[in-house]
Amino acid sequence: MKKSIITMSLFLLFALTACQPVDFQAAPPVFDTGMDSEQWVEIPAGEFLQGQFKKETTIDHAYEIMVTPVTNAQYAAYLNEALAADYIQVNGNQVEGYYPGDAFAGGRHEEEIKAGSYIHIPLDDPFLRLSYDGNSFTVKPGWENHPMTMVSWFGAKSYCEFNGWRLPTELEWEKAARGTDGRAYPWGEEIARNNANFYFSRDPFENMATFGSRTTPVGFYNGKTYNHYTTLDSASPYGVYDMAGNVWQWTANVYDAQHYRYMRGGSKDMYENNLRVWSMNNATPTFTSPGTGFRCVRDVE
Amino acid sequence: MQWLNKRYQFLFRSTKGLILVAIAFAALGSAFFGLLSGPMADYGIKDVVVRALNINLEPAEREGRLVILYHSLAMIAIAVEVYMITDLLKMKDNHRLPINTTVTVGYLMVMFGGLPFAYWGHNWVLHGIYIAGLSLIFFAGCLLLVALWPWRDEYRLKDKDYAQTKKGYDMERIAFFMVSLTTLISAIFGAVPGSFYGNGFETFLAENVVRDPHKTALDLSIIGHLHIMLALIAIMCALIIGRWMDFKGMWQKLAMPLYIVGAFVLSLGTWLVVQFEEIAHFIIYGGSTVAMLGALFLVIDSWKKIIRSGLDEKGIRKGNFFQGVAALLRDPVRFGPTWQMVFMNFTVSGVGIFTAVKLDEIFRKWQFMDERSILTGHWHILATLTATILLLYYADLAGLKGKARKWFGWAVIIFSDVAFAAVTVYEMKRLFITEGEQQPLVNRAVLAGDIGVIVLLLALAALMVWRLTDLFKKKGRWQEETTHRLAKKEEVQ
Structure with missing residues (x-):
């Protein structure tokens, strides 16, 4: 009996200790995706099939949505402008901004979001891909065209509103992602590893033995080949990219009796079933993560 | 033919x-x-x-x-x-x-x-x-x-060592009856919404809706169904192991009413979730605590028995602590089921209670996906752990002896527990590590979990192959077992 216990324990100990130190800040490979992150596309008003069970739903207005998520470069430029305009403030180790608060319904587990100043981004988090020298923000080398992450719902909303835009509602986001035919993924019904950035998708930016999965540049999955890694063109029927995987994307809705804000699209850290267009994540609006970003919409005149 | x-x-x-x-x-x-x-x-x-x-x-x-x-x-x-x-x-x-x-x-x-x-x-x-x-x-x-049905005269007990009512009705049988009854009622709580949601085509997993503040009665019914069915299967498993261990005496007399009340109150709590979600949780905590206390008494009694028989085997009348532990561990197949019940407290009950107590303070600050991983891990561990208990009992029934019995028993206990511990670390990882730095921890947890599950499945496969080859023997174990009965107590016909 002793022998069997000792052999099994040694085997386990060996297996569990055979690991090496990890450099989480390793520079990413740099690729030009050829995507213009300033592009917008119009989504027409009308019916679409919404949710897992394809309920007929109508959006009564047309709107434009960003073709790709907001990048680190775009967000850094915004921070410098907004800081200069005193629209946001640096307070200690975070960038903050004012939010007028939500109606409080006293729902179960609901936390009151009062009027006040709330975090937009944490400056001391090593996974923020921006640097701040006390005056201005710059992007850490190599991360310019990657989606902006470590941004709270307040920070995402603030970016959109500063530019005269807004966050998409969940319905607007979903219609832009799947079109009108009820498909499960933006490009169709099946997912391959080179369709999107998800957990264990083996893209050139991930190393599952060390730092794990990381963001890919926005619009990376556009059919181009990067150093022998060939992607599939994974745009939605409206030509919107990164609507599955890479980063979760904040949406605008504030629901009755809860303080959570909802995210759509799945992320680099999720298995592919969480990339289905109806999949949702949620968190408190102050939540920030290396796997959460956003994009904006604007109304059509 | x-x-x-x-x-x-x-x-x-x-x-x-x-x-x-x-x-x-x-x-x-x-x-x-x-x-x-x-x-x-x-x-x-x-x-x-x-x-x-x-x-x-x-x-x-x-x-x-x-x-x-x-x-x-x-x-x-x-x-x-x-x-x-x-x-x-x-x-x-x-x-x-x-x-x-x-x-x-x-x-x-x-x-x-x-x-x-x-x-x-x-x-x-x-x-x-x-x-x-x-x-x-x-x-x-x-x-x-x-x-x-426990209230038949022929099922009355004569042996005073077993829990019974004043009229001699068998409390253990009442416990089996109660768990069966509550299981059937709880099945309805899954069947009705299951039919409503289009024969499973508009279905959902309970862990996906936990944060939804507007759950319908049918949503809540499914959540209750999921909780209670696994819990009742586990309580029934504890009753079966008690019967195998010939659970009797003072501890059994204390445990049986606890199982009966615990199973009923726990079930009632999950049924009440449909209409009275706020208070239902307190009833569930009460019921599960009572049922777990019954299981604790089984553990105490069975370990005393295993130690006593181990010491007797070696001719030791009163052993010291180390001799007691050696006696307890000498047969992993008998020790394993109740040990797994103890281990369940660290990986299932303890985690569940901690999560419930600190829900708003800690877990609801996390993103939903991190909270969901706790829920998914929780059910997987409870179900698999219960299965390992039944598997160890079957290893005994199958006549596993000697070194094979020891290797099988320890492989199941050690490697399943490594897997359960690894899954517990994985599901609770946000307590120890940020999202950005989690991969090394995730890799270790997944590796340990995979090793645990693979060895467990290999042990199971070895047992199955052994029994399969036995079927091809003219006078194999199968022939004897065709008429074997599991019961040991004299009351069984």
């Missing part, structure tokens, strides 16, 4: 044969469908299997597929428990035979109707077979209730 007939008599008419067949199906099902998730998906095995076998993984139907898969495996566990109950407890043969036959046909229909329906396309005949199978198992449960 004679050859086949004799094996058929063993495999489908004897208790040990029925248990063997059910465990073999569970092993095959777990091994095969395990190829479609976790590390097998990570390393591309899933893609190969899906292509080779033309499996249809329609994205919108994933939740429905999982519900059918979970039910298929759960029905096997229920069938194994039913076989054990009908043989361990005094029962008329004209009760035992229809119960076992019905539950066997039921779980086979669930498996062979449900799984092809879920994974290979939608032939509605197969779905009908699946539903008919579930209905048969429910019917078998009703028959079991009739057979267990």
Whole structure:
């Protein structure tokens, strides 16, 4: 009996200790995706099939949505402008901004979001891909065209509103992602590893033995080949990219009796079933993560 | 023909044969469908299997597929428990035979109707077979209730060592009856919403809606159903192990009322979730604490017994601490089931209570996906841990002896516990590590979990191969076991 216990324990100990130190800040490979992150596309008003069970739903207005998520470069430029305009403030180790608060319904587990100043981004988090020298923000080398992450719902909303835009509602986001035919993924019904950035998708930016999965540049999955890694063109029927995987994307809705804000699209850290267009994540609006970003919409005149 | 007939008599008419067949199906099902998730998906095995076998993984139907898969495996566990109950407890043969036959046909229909329906396309005949199978198992449960009815004179106890009412009615039998009754009622809480949601086609997994503040009565019913069914299977398992260990004396007399009250209160709490969600949780905590106390008494009594018999074997009248521990650990197959009940407190009950107590303070600050991973891990551990307890009991029934018994017993205990501990670390990882720096911890946890599960499955496979080869022997163990009974107590006919 002793022998069997000792052999099994040694085997386990060996297996569990055979690991090496990890450099989480390793520079990413740099690729030009050829995507213009300033592009917008119009989504027409009308019916679409919404949710897992394809309920007929109508959006009564047309709107434009960003073709790709907001990048680190775009967000850094915004921070410098907004800081200069005193629209946001640096307070200690975070960038903050004012939010007028939500109606409080006293729902179960609901936390009151009062009027006040709330975090937009944490400056001391090593996974923020921006640097701040006390005056201005710059992007850490190599991360310019990657989606902006470590941004709270307040920070995402603030970016959109500063530019005269807004966050998409969940319905607007979903219609832009799947079109009108009820498909499960933006490009169709099946997912391959080179369709999107998800957990264990083996893209050139991930190393599952060390730092794990990381963001890919926005619009990376556009059919181009990067150093022998060939992607599939994974745009939605409206030509919107990164609507599955890479980063979760904040949406605008504030629901009755809860303080959570909802995210759509799945992320680099999720298995592919969480990339289905109806999949949702949620968190408190102050939540920030290396796997959460956003994009904006604007109304059509 | 004679050859086949004799094996058929063993495999489908004897208790040990029925248990063997059910465990073999569970092993095959777990091994095969395990190829479609976790590390097998990570390393591309899933893609190969899906292509080779033309499996249809329609994205919108994933939740429905999982519900059918979970039910298929759960029905096997229920069938194994039913076989054990009908043989361990005094029962008329004209009760035992229809119960076992019905539950066997039921779980086979669930498996062979449900799984092809879920994974290979939608032939509605197969779905009908699946539903008919579930209905048969429910019917078998009703028959079991009739057979267990504890207030018959012939089931009165004479031996005062066992818990009984003033009139001599067997409290243990009442506990078996109560758990069976609450299980049947709780099944309805899943069946009604299951039918409502379009035969499983608008279904959802309970862990996906926990943060939704506007759950419907049917949503809550499914959440309650999920909680209680696993808990009741675990309580029934504890009762079965108690019967195997010949649980009696003071601890048994204390434990039986606790099991009865605990099972009822716990069930009541999960039923009340539908209408009174706020107070239901307190009732659930109360019920589960009471039932767990009953299990603790079983652990105390069985360990005392195992130590005593171990010391007796060595001719030691009063051993010291180390001799006591050595005696306790000398037979992992007997020690294992109750040890797993203790271990359950660290990986299931403890985690569950901690999560409930700190829900708003800690877990609801996390993103939903991190909270969901706790819930998913929680159910997987509880279900698998209960299965290992039944497996260890079966290893004893199968006649595993000598070194093979020790290797099998320790492999199941150590490696399943390593896997459960690893999953616990994985599901609670946000307590120790940020999202950005989690990968090394995740890798270690997944590696430990994979090693644990693989060794557990290898041990199970070895046991199954041993029993399979035995079937080809003219005078194998199967021949003796065709007429074996599990019961040890004199009351059993």
